[in-house]
Amino acid sequence: MSEPIIDVEGLGKCYRIGQASRHPETLGGRIAQLATAPLRNFHNLRRLGRFREGDADQIWAVRDLTFHVKRGEVLGIVGHNGAGKSTLLKVLSRITPPTRGRARIRGRVASLLEVGTGFHPELTGRENIYLNGAVLGMSRREISRKFDDIVSFSEFETFIDTPIKRYSSGMSVRLGFAVAAHLDPEILIIDEILAVGDAAFQRKCIGKMNQIAQQERTILFVSHNLASVRQLCPRSILLQYGEMIADGPTEDVIAAYQSSLAEDPKAQTFSGTGLHISSLEMVSEAGDIIAEAFAGQAVAFLLGYENPEGTESCEADLMIFNDRGVPITRLGTAFCGPRVALGQRGKLRCDIPSLPLPLGRYRVAATLRMYHERHDEQLNALSFDVIGSTFFAHGPQPQAHQFSAMLAHRWDSVSPDLE
Known part of the structure; x- marks a missing residue:
């Protein structure tokens, strides 16, 4: 048996986190700090390559x-x-x-x-x-x-x-x-x-x-x-x-x-400080919270937020992924007009008149942005299943492994004599 071309054993890489210097408030303190700086710098230099379990700065x-x-x-x-x-x-x-x-x-x-x-x-x-x-x-x-x-x-x-x-x-x-x-x-x-x-x-x-x-x-x-x-x-x-x-x-x-x-x-949240996402729900046309839907059904996503700092407006995005992790579509306020106005807390509503997704399981990532900077991002804000289809009146029900999305369409026979 040939040797592995890459052999990794017990590999670890540790970094020391830099900390801001604290400056004394008095003239005497500043002079003392300058006098001890060479010894302190030498000590810090020696510590750069030394790592011990439990050190707070690593x-x-x-x-x-x-x-x-x-x-x-x-x-x-x-x-x-x-x-x-x-x-x-x-x-x-x-x-x-x-x-x-x-x-x-x-x-x-x-x-x-x-x-x-x-x-x-x-x-x-x-x-x-x-x-x-x-x-x-x-x-x-x-x-x-x-x-x-x-x-x-x-x-x-x-x-x-x-x-x-x-x-x-x-x-x-x-x-x-x-x-x-x-x-x-x-x-x-x-x-x-x-x-x-x-x-x-x-x-x-x-x-x-x-x-x-x-x-x-x-x-x-x-x-x-x-x-x-x-x-x-x-x-x-x-x-x-x-x-x-x-x-x-x-x-x-x-x-x-x-x-x-x-x-x-921790893997889901990008920021979570200031303006942040508090919930994401999928609801039916009647307003009931649902975890399953039919292709062709009217649904809406309700994106809950809290806004303790009083940000006036923001942009919101929902990314829908299939069960293979492939992004299917993006639902963004940027496609629909200006940024949405915000209160101290509330919900933003995104309506989908006819859900165009084949049968399968889907994941939704939610993001709140302000001037293209992310305030908060939930990579796994919601999961839901499409369990049936009323999208097409005839034919088999498309599966997620066959297609990514469905489009409303119609076929007609066009006679050359009518052109």
Whole structure:
């Protein structure tokens, strides 16, 4: 049996949280503070790399992670914001060292973690391609053989001799992925950065990663787009507050992830201070609270809020996801007119005259915004089931695994003589 290409054992990464300096209010106190500053700074410097259990000024971004990845395996990594996904990738990419444990990598690594990763802003796209290849240990001749493929994939023929600092974030991601994918790394590490690209480029990247996987190269893929993880990764791991709580087939891990969102309030709430969400209910046309509905039925969502600081107005959003984590639609006040007025507490109502969803289970995420800044976000504010359909008068009832949504339509026979 061959050795794993990635071997992680007891891995942990701890950071020390910075604290604001306290300044004395008297002149004598200020002088004493200045006199003792060198000794205090020396003490703080020595403490930077020393971590003890229970220290109030430290936080474990990842803790006690153990897993192994075989050569040619595609591993998905999922979890809510702050779960430790990006920190894990930075350790595996040798950007930051672990505090505990070890991560043994047997192969050449290319990573795409942030916009502009590995690029020098003053160099052109062409020069950065050769720079990245050299960092990976490739000769100039090897890079030249791949150069045309990289430029063609990124669709940057016109801008390849433009300095990177002139590129938009989307352009940087295009070139960054093209470089990472074409310079023959044995391990490709991709963070959520692909979300910056447009939908067509994301599909192109997924196709390229599938092609790389068929060449017995290893991929670690982090994404909040569960459909992409499901499509690309046979196996996934789930991180929650720095710890691994699931490792196995992607379908099982995604199910565990969605359950964790429902069970863990901290994973659901973005802010919760000031203006915040207090409830979300689905009601029938008669005003009864319901957890089940029929496709074609008139329903409404009631979004409860509390507003202790007296914010005058806001924007509200509801995102509906199917049971595979794929976003189906967004219901936003921005599509319907100006921001909605608020009281000290109350409910906002969103009416749907005819629910256009196939049979299945759905999850609703709710957000309150003010000038595009989130005041509060509940990732799992409500779950409901569509158990039947009155949407169409004839034919079979569509299922959620067959279609994402239904549209009212009509077919007629048009005679050529009538045109």
